[in-house]
Amino acid sequence: xxxxxxxxxxxxxxxxxxxxxxxxxxxxxxxxxxxxxxxxxxxxxxxxxxxxxxxxxxxxxxxxxxxxxxxxxxxxxxxxxxxxxxxxxxxxxxxxxxxxxxxxxxxxxxxxxxxxxxxxxxxxxxxxxxxxxxxxxxxxxxxxxxxxxxxxxxxxxxxxxxxxxxxxxxxxxxxxxxxxxxxxxxxxxxxxxxxxxxxxxxxxxxxxxxxxxxxxxxxxxxxxxxxxxxxxxxxxxxxxxxxxxxxxxxxxxxxxxxxxxxxxxxxxxxxxxxxxxxxxxxxxxxxxxxxxxxxxxxxxxxxxxxxxxxxxxxxxxxxxxxxxxxxxxxxxxxxxxxxxxxxxxxxxxxxxxxxxxxxxxxxxxxxxxxxxxxxxxxxxxxxxxxxxxxxxxxxxxxxxxxxxxxxxxxxxxxxxxxxxxxxxxxxxxxxxxxxxxxxxxxxxxxxxxxxxxxxxxxxxxxxxxxxxxxxxxxxxxxxxxxxxxxxxxxxxxxxxxxxxxxxxxxxxxxxxxxxxxxxxxxxxxxxxxxxxxxxxxxxxxxxxxxxxxxxxxxxxxxxxxxxxxxxxxxxxxxxxxxxxxxxxxxxxxxxxxxxxxxxxxxxxxxxxxxxxxxxxxxxxxxxxxxxxxxxxxxxxxxxxxxxxxxxxxxxxxxxxxxxxxxxxxxxxxxxxxxxxxxxxxxxxxxxxxxxxxxxxxxxxxxxxx
Amino acid sequence: xxxxxxxxxxxxxxxxxxxxxxxxxxxxxxxxxxxxxxxxxxxxxxxxxxxxxxxxxxxxxxxxxxxxxxxxxxxxxxxxxxxxxxxxxxxxxxxxxxxxxxxxxxxxxxxxxxxxxxxxxxxxxxxxxxxxxxxxxxxxxxxxxxxxxxxxxxxxxxxxxxxxxxxxxxxxxxxxxxxxxxxxxxxxxxxxxxxxxxxxxxxxxxxxxxxxxxxxxxxxxxxxxxxxxxxxxxxxxxxxxxxxxxxxxxxxxxxxxxxx
Numbered sequence: 001x002x003x004x005x006x007x008x009x010x011x012x013x014x015x016x017x018x019x020x021x022x023x024x025x026x027x028x029x030x031x032x033x034x035x036x037x038x039x040x041x042x043x044x045x046x047x048x049x050x051x052x053x054x055x056x057x058x059x060x061x062x063x064x065x066x067x068x069x070x071x072x073x074x075x076x077x078x079x080x081x082x083x084x085x086x087x088x089x090x091x092x093x094x095x096x097x098x099x100x101x102x103x104x105x106x107x108x109x110x111x112x113x114x115x116x117x118x119x120x121x122x123x124x125x126x127x128x129x130x131x132x133x134x135x136x137x138x139x140x141x142x143x144x145x146x147x148x149x150x151x152x153x154x155x156x157x158x159x160x161x162x163x164x165x166x167x168x169x170x171x172x173x174x175x176x177x178x179x180x181x182x183x184x185x186x187x188x189x190x191x192x193x194x195x196x197x198x199x200x201x202x203x204x205x206x207x208x209x210x211x212x213x214x215x216x217x218x219x220x221x222x223x224x225x226x227x228x229x230x231x232x233x234x235x236x237x238x239x240x241x242x243x244x245x246x247x248x249x250x251x252x253x254x255x256x257x258x259x260x261x262x263x264x265x266x267x268x269x270x271x272x273x274x275x276x277x278x279x280x281x282x283x284x285x286x287x288x289x290x291x292x293x294x295x296x297x298x299x300x301x302x303x304x305x306x307x308x309x310x311x312x313x314x315x316x317x318x319x320x321x322x323x324x325x326x327x328x329x330x331x332x333x334x335x336x337x338x339x340x341x342x343x344x345x346x347x348x349x350x351x352x353x354x355x356x357x358x359x360x361x362x363x364x365x366x367x368x369x370x371x372x373x374x375x376x377x378x379x380x381x382x383x384x385x386x387x388x389x390x391x392x393x394x395x396x397x398x399x400x401x402x403x404x405x406x407x408x409x410x411x412x413x414x415x416x417x418x419x420x421x422x423x424x425x426x427x428x429x430x431x432x433x434x435x436x437x438x439x440x441x442x443x444x445x446x447x448x449x450x451x452x453x454x455x456x457x458x459x460x461x462x463x464x465x466x467x468x469x470x471x472x473x474x475x476x477x478x479x480x481x482x483x484x485x486x487x488x489x490x491x492x493x494x495x496x497x498x499x500x501x502x503x504x505x506x507x508x509x510x511x512x513x514x515x516x517x518x519x520x521x522x523x524x525x526x527x528x529x530x531x532x533x534x535x536x537x538x539x540x541x542x543x544x545x546x547x548x549x550x551x552x553x554x555x556x557x558x559x560x561x562x563x564x565x566x567x568x569x570x571x572x573x574x575x576x577x578x579x580x581x582x583x584x585x586x587x588x589x590x591x592x593x594x595x596x597x598x599x600x601x602x603x604x605x606x607x608x609x610x611x612x613x614x615x616x617x618x619x620x621x622x623x624x625x626x627x628x629x630x631x632x633x634x635x636x637x638x639x640x641x642x643x644x645x646x647x648x649x650x651x652x653x654x655x656x657x658x659x660x661x662x663x664x665x666x667x668x669x670x671x672x673x674x675x676x677x678x679x680x681x682x683x684x685x686x687x688x689x690x691x692x693x694x695x696x697x698x699x700x701x702x703x704x705x
Numbered sequence: 706x707x708x709x710x711x712x713x714x715x716x717x718x719x720x721x722x723x724x725x726x727x728x729x730x731x732x733x734x735x736x737x738x739x740x741x742x743x744x745x746x747x748x749x750x751x752x753x754x755x756x757x758x759x760x761x762x763x764x765x766x767x768x769x770x771x772x773x774x775x776x777x778x779x780x781x782x783x784x785x786x787x788x789x790x791x792x793x794x795x796x797x798x799x800x801x802x803x804x805x806x807x808x809x810x811x812x813x814x815x816x817x818x819x820x821x822x823x824x825x826x827x828x829x830x831x832x833x834x835x836x837x838x839x840x841x842x843x844x845x846x847x848x849x850x851x852x853x854x855x856x857x858x859x860x861x862x863x864x865x866x867x868x869x870x871x872x873x874x875x876x877x878x879x880x881x882x883x884x885x886x887x888x889x890x891x892x893x894x895x896x897x898x899x900x901x902x903x904x905x906x907x908x909x910x911x912x913x914x915x916x917x918x919x920x921x922x923x924x925x926x927x928x929x930x931x932x933x934x935x936x937x938x939x940x941x942x943x944x945x946x947x948x949x950x951x952x953x954x955x956x957x958x959x960x961x962x963x964x965x
Contacts, residue, residue: 209957385814397811399811465855465856467855471856471884471886472884474911475909475910479946485755486794
């Protein structure tokens with residue numbers, strides 16, 4: 001029997017280079033193996049990179065949340081609104097028990113919510129600052145504290161408002177010239193005339209609040225409203241989070257100090273939505289020119305940015321007070337070698353850019369003009385007012401300090417992950433508005449006292465008007481004392497006290513938590529850990545739903561799955577093509593050898609011998625050329641690992657989890673490639689082997705010489 | 706001849722009964738009706754009302770609030786001060802000219818709101834608590850007379866006048882023919898989509914010394930959301946006080962002081 005196989009192996013090696021077709025097949029196998037080695041290694045590297053981006057940024061390896069939740073968890077957001085989740089019962093207990101599960105390294109409490117950023121137009125914001133400065137000055141004066149600095153602040157804000165009024169008066173005059181009757185009505189013109197006079201400003205400090213109300217109600221509405229900004233955020237124990245998630249990195253500012261309330265903006269959103277639009281457009285043009293190889297002359301989008309910057313100078317003009325306006329004129333005239341006295345005209349000239357002058361104008365903007373401007377609607381260190389509809393239906397607002405911006409390594413340019421901010425858990429709970437038992441009781445008492453009776457929509461008309469009784473009644477005048485209505489218990493929470501307060505880990509963890517990220521010490525232990533946590537939840541009646549990061553990641557998780565699906569599909573196509581090509585080549589090789597095979601059959605070779613011979617020949621081919629292909633693939637991977645591959649678009653940036661990927665080759669990739677290529681070779685040879693087996697000696701002898 | 710008359714009376718009689726003659730209002734009568742609705746609710750002096758709002762939503766906790774509404778119709782000034790529950794105390798709205806401001810003492814900030822602002826997160830609007838300005842804000846047309854339960858009502862359609870900012874551009878009214886009170890009101894978006902249906906089953910009147918006549922106010926408004934069909938809102942005017950208000954009441958400083 002062994003002799004039989006020795007003969008077959010000898011034949012296989014002897015025939016290796018006997019036919020040109022064998023060489024062709026060998027090359028196909030070699031190229032195929034190389035592709036499988038490189039493709040498999042790339043696929044693994046991409047998968048590892050994407051998975052690490054997600055598990056290391058927000059999701060952790062496993063997410064747990066209440067099984068009583070109405071919706072599925074979607075950490076990075078789903079197709080619709082953020083899901084409605086029930087609170088996890090007793091998070092400290094859940095955390096304690098989960099930390100006892102093998103491979104569980106950390107458990108981080110979380111909650112996801114969305115809110116609107118309170119904001120007004122530039123005039124509203126400046127007037128709010130002026131009102132705040134006046135109040136602070138008056139309070140200091142009343143308490144006998146030094147108020148000189150505060151008085152200076154009031155004067156500075158007043159000067160800014162006067163400059164804004166001047167700009168609006170000029171606008172109104174232009175509108176009159178253009179006969180634009182809708183631009184400013186007579187009442188507004190009269191108000192503008194009033195606030196433009198010296199007596200108005202001389203008398204401002206005698207009755208600042210009346211003056212402010214006139215400015216707020218008559219002047220500020222002349223400027224269009226600012227965009228509302230929606231912010232999605234994850235409320236979490238920021239200290240535990242920053243320790244557990246290594247992909248998060250602070251870009252501007254600093255991390256939120258341990259135990260403090262605070263907010264970190266996602267860098268992507270901070271740049272895209274909070275930056276002065278003109279500055280952002282300049283950045284986009286620069287990116288287009290330097291990173292994407294575009295030109296202003298040849299790209300319609302860059303041309304649009306230039307046009308918008310030329311036309312939309314008002315936001316900049318309104319930001320500058322009188323002194324800054326004069327400084328801006330002087331600086332820009334010097335840089336542009338002009339002698340212009342009208343700032344909007346000068347700004348339009350600055351923003352009239354082409355491929356030749358752009359970089360120079362960009363530099364002038366950032367060096368000369370930007371220091372005079374508020375480049376962002378919210379600055380690092382500002383107190384941010386966040387307003388959310390709570391789960392109990394009430395609108396709740398909190399002030400939270402912005403400590404900085406952050407990004408997730410590898411997801412910097414992903415709009416899905418780049419719009420989720422990070423907030424401390426205490427502020428999150430205030431905005432989430434969980435209805436405690438006390439609050440619920442208070443509402444019940446109010447409802448009972450009202451005597452209100454529910455009337456169903458379907459019966460409303462019959463129930464309310466069916467009887468035909470009198471609709472009108474005489475009322476007795478009441479005496480309403482709002483002081484008696486107000487409980488007097490509640491005083492406005494001082495936001496500065498809350499900002500300064502340091503919360504203990506116990507306070508942070510003991511409260512509403514909607515979901516928790518479980519980080520493992522070994523990602524490969526994911527299936528066992530999910531099983532163990534599910535069993536623990538059932539045993540301890542924790543009522544938890546346990547999901548892998550991919551399930552819990554919502555759209556982003558689905559995107560990764562789809563991306564992997566596409567990559568696997570591409571590899572499958574390559575194999576199908578290889579099977580067809582090898583199959584055809586083997587068919588040709590077999591048909592060429594009909595006479596030889598017939599002769600062998602005639603001198604006593606069994607059919608099984610013929611089949612074994614053909615298959616073994618392919619196996620030897622596969623081993624030899626496969627090795628060569630694997631070696632070539634390994635060499636390619638070594639080169640790619642050393643040099644890396646740069647991302648050429650934002651989508652590729654996501655796949656690469658960064659600007660450059662350095663793929664690596666594992667032993668598993670080589671072994672898998674070998675196995676796959678051998679199986680493919682054998683499968684492709686089965687049909688030709690069957691043909692060879694059926695060759696009869698008579699047919700072979702009848703064939704022409 | 707007599708039998709023919711009887712036959713005619715038998716056949717045609719029910720038809721006449723089924724379709725009573727449409728007592729179409731003339732344009733002058735229509736204008737007068739709308740002006741009367743406004744005039745009845747107008748207060749020449751100051752006005753203060755203690756209100757209760759309750760909103761029911763499917764699968765959610767009820768929203769319950771109490772607030773004091775302050776009006777000085779002569780200056781078109783309006784202010785709300787929320788008094789209950791405790792978490793809402795001190796919050797409020799202030800309307801000056803065309804500006805509607807909302808205030809939250811928790812953050813000490815004022816924010817601009819629009820006519821479409823959902824008062825305190827409920828389906829009530831500023832106009833549900835303010836004086837009636839139908840004649841100023843809308844052009845009315847008459848649609849006919851019909852039955853609403855046991856009441857005979859005029860059905861009117863009102864369209865917002867150009868350049869006037871209102872919460873809803875089209876409003877349908879069902880007005881009691883005998884007392885001239887609005888019993889039902891439907892509000893539509895510009896697209897024609899029905900947004901809210903409100904019923905006014907109880908009207909109260911109170912004699913005002915400054916007006917030298919009664920001031921009318923809806924003691925109960927039941928609002929049914931036509932977009933989120935399971936949501937409904939109840940507004941009760943529990944008490945009205947016509948004493949003069951402080952001169953500086955309609956200011957930001959006054960509302961801020963309430964929570965200090």
